[in-house]
Amino acid sequence: MPKLIKGVGCPYCGSSCDDIEVLVSDDETKILEVHNACIIGTNLFHHANDPTRPRLPRKRQPDGSMKEIPYNEAIDFMAKTMLAAKKPLIYGFGSTNCEGMSAVARIAEKSGAVLDNCATICHGPSFLAIFDNGYPSCTLGEAKNRADVVVFWGCNPMHAHPRHTSRYSIFPRGYFTPKGQMQRTVLSIDPRETDTAKLADVHLMLDQGHDYELFDAFRTVLKGFDIPDFVAGIPKETIKKSVEIMKNAKFCMIFFGMGCTHTDGRNHNIDAAISLTRDLNDHTKCSIMAMRGHYNIAGPGQVWAWQFGFPYCIDLSKGTHAHMNPGETSSVDLAMRDEVDCFVNVGADAGAHFPIQAVQHLKKHPFITIDPNFNMASEISDLHIPVRIAGVDEPGVVYRMDNVPIQFRSVIKGLPGVPSDEELFNMVYERMCELTKTEPIWLAAKEDRRYPESEAVI
Amino acid sequence: MAKINLNMITQRSIEEGAAMEQGKTNPNYFIACTVCEMNPEDMKKAGIWKNTNVKVTSECGSVIVKAIEPTQYCPPGLAHIRQGVWANQVVPPRTQSTGTPQYSGFPVTIEPAPSERLKTALELVQGAVGLWNGGQ
Amino acid sequence: MFEGYSITPDAFAGKNAAQIAALPGHEGKIHVTIGDFFEVSGNGGETAADTDIVITGDCTRVKYIGARMTAGTVTVNGNADMYVGGWMKGGKIHIKGNMDSFCGIQMEGGELLCDGDAKNHVGCAYRGDWRGMKGGTIRVKGSAGNDIGTFMLGGTIIIEKDAFIHVSTHAEGGTVVIKGDVEGRVGGQMVKGDMYVLGKIKFMMPGYKKVDTVEKEIDGVKATFDHYIGDLGERHPKSKGQVVYANLYLKAVA
């Protein structure tokens, strides 16, 4: 009898929907049906069935081909390569659970590595803005239950977070918003008329790259001052009208995305958005939220902040203290400046998602990929180590875009012999300790770290 | 031959996301990501027929993609390649010392290249690092 | 990549060539010494103030030159990498080539002179710190990138050619002079302090309002300036009952 598993978390986007229902085969090895998820999530779950999923590490041979090797050999290679490097870089964690992120930190400390995650090419500038200006935010339930004005600035959830608008932001009927969309005014600020902009009551189609000026105009109007007739291509009257809408909201919610972080000024665009949010709190209640991309990309920011005090770009090479300064200790800058001499790509695809020149720089040195699937990074790696898929055949904690921790479950049994990220990192760490003749530091918890057969009873 | 200078952005789309989760070597990923959306006016200016290949060149490289009419309205002057392997052939790695490359808002030149071939993801990435063996 | 955090008059003072060569640095996780990368000749002075360091050759990959120095001089006959003169309190640094990013970060005093160009974040604050550059002078004879004088509280930054975006963002004091053109974002979120632009600003911040036209002399240039105040969208302190704004002096078009 196939089994229907409810309350499953979707390991795709930052919406981290946990209302997915997955029908699995009797022997819990195959995903048969996926209910409630968007097209992307559905594809992701079905992709886990792929019979060609790698089951053994593969090492590149002198002739350029890849050859399967046993795990212990791969672990030994990874441990030795990282220890030998002057400054290894560990990047990724777009699809890893927090247990894996915590475990990798031991390796990073031990090998004097730089620890970075996908935020570095995504919402990293949002971190920079948070450093400078704070982050007046809330959980998504607040937006759902209260927000009567919702602003999408430089983000396109209809494409990047397909269920965001129906679960949290536009359509859902919340406690104080029982009429759902009817009760919300939606503003979209985007240089294209995206599918999200089409849903909006007001679309400000600004000149690309001039978000900062537009935010400044909003703030200037809010403070009661005049502005030029056009700012970033938007007429003064439209700006004034938009400010009025936001100011008169009972609860104004601003979501922002890559349209702010990938363009000129980067962090300053978000910094200005945060200032605007703060200013609006003198008139009403206003919150702001980054539309984080991956289902657990908020995770490494949290885990490494509690372990090292920094969310990303953490240079541990000094051994005595952690140092962070994006622009210097960030993956792409390190690559372009040839500062690192070993690259470990974990649960992300630097091969596909870094500018190609950065990939070329990284490829000058040993290049290791840890990922359940084949991807561009794995296909240029010197070593590819497969692991279980967090949220599919491996449970664990993930942080949704609003930093709400959600305890994901596994829906099928993992491939035999394939470890989880956490198990793999722990084995590499143990091997590093053997090689350096040191005692492993587990804290107290290691021996009790077992996943329960059954979940906590409600 | 005509050329046009446009402002390029590379962002996510659901077609790209859905295909990526089927695997980056899946044909759907190729179909979803090898397109450059641009305003028909701009196409006309550069002598580009829709659904034909174009060469997009930035300060750091070039890539062959297929010009299509925007699936989401794109004003004249702006072009969009969905994020992914093809977009990243032309994305400048400069970060303004923030760590994040210039994924959006960089100048490109787009010219017709109807007889040029679209390369696969693997060919582009492996080719860039000297590992492409012709797809054997 | 050498982290030359020991290359300061303070560290060199009272040491002979051999001792200086033995001063520590880092290359990634490897502990190295100055002597691993440089041939050292001559001795340090008795104190930092009477120690002059001259580096011949290219330091494009040497970070932290003169960082945290309090006195003396450092001259680099070539380029220098990140953090030149970062957190410096006194003395003088002269870079004859170009500088990378984060030069003069959170500088408190002294003088930093660069004959070439500087990359980004000239005289900025460390991430998250609201206490940016407090004093001293940075002069870049070439051009500079983005984020000049972010969170600046005092001191002077002079860029003799062009600058890109973000000048004096979040600043609450200090003076920035750009002698060439600026792309935009001049004085965004700025609370107080002064900016002079002798060239053009391509995109003005909407939060700036022209109040009058003044004759001023700045860094040896006498000219007529359009005087703007701003950033009107930002908070501003009051002094003697008057609201204090940031000033932007933009050279008037003749």
Next chain:
Amino acid sequence: MASGEMIVKGGFIIDPTRKIDGDVGDVAIKDGKIVDKVSSSAKVIDAKGKIVMAGAVDVHSHVAGPKVNAGRLMRPEDKFISGFCRSGMAQKNGYRMESGFSIPSVFKTGYDYARMGYTFVMEAAMPPLLAPHTHEEIHDTPIIDEAALPVFANNWFVMDYLKKGEVENTASYIAWLLKATKGYGVKLVNPGGTAAWAWGLNCLSLNDPVPFFEITPAEIIKGLIEANEYLGLPHSIHLHQNNLGNPGNYPDTIAALKIAEGFKAKNKFGRESVMHSTHLQFHSYGGDGWKDFCSKAKEVMDYVNKQKNITIDLGCVTLDETTTMTADGPFEHHLHGLNHLKWTNVDVEMETAAGVVPYIYDKNVLPNAIQWATGLELALFAKDMDRTFITTDHPNAGPFTRYPRVIKWLMSRKAREATLATMKNPDKVINATYINGIDRELTLFEIAQMTRSGPAKCLGLSSVYGGLASGMNADVGIFDLNYKDMPKDAEKIETALQRAACFIKGGEVIVRDGEVVSHGHKKTVWVKVKIPENPQVTRDVSQAFTHGTYTIDIRNYPVREYLAPHQSIIDVNVEA
């Protein structure tokens, strides 16, 4: 827990639980517990010429969870000053890297508490929805035993039940939530005010109605005392009062304390109080504004001294650059308006909110100096030290690593005078406070009451923590202070308490000569209430998920077992 025998020999023992004040003696340890005697083969630890106390217990500290981490994340500059590492050097012996000053990393938190001889720390505010986060951090914090208090006073269920006077339903909900979150007790933060903050409002007085819920802070406090005693939980309600940090707030403070009058503690854990009022320093101010801001520590303590069923902790200002963080969302917004530094806010659906703002307590800024004096005065006016606990409301009034400095000030009038003398306006400080008129210098015995026996009893943990009696946990701190010849220089007291000569936890040596030498065996402590199923509450809770006021699935709400390894569960049985 370590097996084997150990004996701490010849130290000056200070143990208020047995009224031992500096007698020379031994502490025998077997299998992680204190015993009457051990065999001659026991490992000997020489404590001659040093003082020996139980492991210390921190009743209120923000060390783990979402807002603490929001603070860490938003403050890279807390790790560096002028490009130098600000947090001191990491362990030399290959232990985990330490970072941060006011909001240290989990590793530094565990190590620094251990270096000061602390064995148990109560995380003072856990948002229930984010409980897995708090437990993940506790999990990664080495050495110290920890528990966390979920926040209740702005929770929709609680306000809804109490509005209708339903104490039993409230109690059932508390029991459910403690189990779901692996929480320890009932925390109240700005009752009603934080709920109001969801609309950008606040409740400053006890009688301000909470928007929409039509209940007042006073009713919430009273109702939660009733529910807490109905359940007989080990700890009393733990109250962060309304109107925190504002000039002239002390009448509101006393009014809230008065709500406890007439209640009697009902529990099996030896607790006598029904209300713990936390970081009282922030609630003991006079004046109409910042111009005539002054201390009302005496007025507040006069009431506390005569009211036996309340306990307090100080929340001493340590004059550092620190990071304020509290579930009192509206207060943080207000504070940000005063100092214009970066502001983080996290409103949590249905439950609570939190804010984080960096703050510099500058001894030359008059209100800060007055706050410094107020915190110390509370302790110096206290009559019952077993009801008065040392805290800095870490990191709000200062980092916990300053406890030894607070103790120095409390133990030495000279040290207080020395600090006063360095201030810009000592006369103005003296005029606005009582500090200059107080000669009292606390004794080490009193310090042990305030940091060991007292907080353990208040938390209902006095059977295992806070003393050196046979049967208790073998948590022993040895400090380099000669009881018979205490140093005249109070600085030496601070130094000795900052880094224990030796700290034993669970019968294992954790710290030697001020450095961590073992990670020991930490525990997560939580309270499990056995109570008959309450169908009303079960239905209400499940509807909040199925009808979607919450945005996660109810199946993913309770904290899973593996997140809290080494659990120490305290069972409470409520008769049907």
